[in-house]
Amino acid sequence: MKVYAKKMQIKEARLLKGYTQKDLHKKTGLSTGYISDIEQGDTSCSENVAKKIADALDKNVLEIFLLKDTHDDEIAHFDEHTA
Numbered sequence: 001m002k003v004y005a006k007k008m009q010i011k012e013a014r015l016l017k018g019y020t021q022k023d024l025h026k027k028t029g030l031s032t033g034y035i036s037d038i039e040q041g042d043t044s045c046s047e048n049v050a051k052k053i054a055d056a057l058d059k060n061v062l063e064i065f066l067l068k069d070t071h072d073d074e075i076a077h078f079d080e081h082t083a
Contacts, residue, residue, distance in 0.1 A: 002044040002068045009064040010039045013057040027056035 014024055021032040021039075028035075030049065037043040038053070045053075047067075054061040 001047065003047055003050045004044050004066045004068065005038050005041055006064055006066055007041060010035075010053060010057070013059050013064055014039075017057060019057075024053070024056055028052045 014021070019027075021035045024030070024035050025032045028049075030052065034043070034045075035053075038045050038049075047061075050061050050065045054064060057064070
């Protein structure tokens with residue numbers, strides 16, 4: 001399964017919290033470059049990374065990420081207990 005940021009949702013949520021990418025880096029342990037790539041939709045991420053970002057932004061994963069199977073069909077669920 002691939003996990004992609006919904007267009008602009010991570011950045012908007014981050015800015016609403018008053019966070020810079022560096023702040024999000026400190027909260028998640030992810031590099032600012034990786035965070036930028038995820039925000040811009042340049043790369044997918046794992047469910048675990050999506051959960052880290054969502055938790056740091058006080059969001060539900062599905063508010064800011066799209067989950068797609070290998071055939072690029074959107075998945076309607078996310079098991080937050082496995083991430």
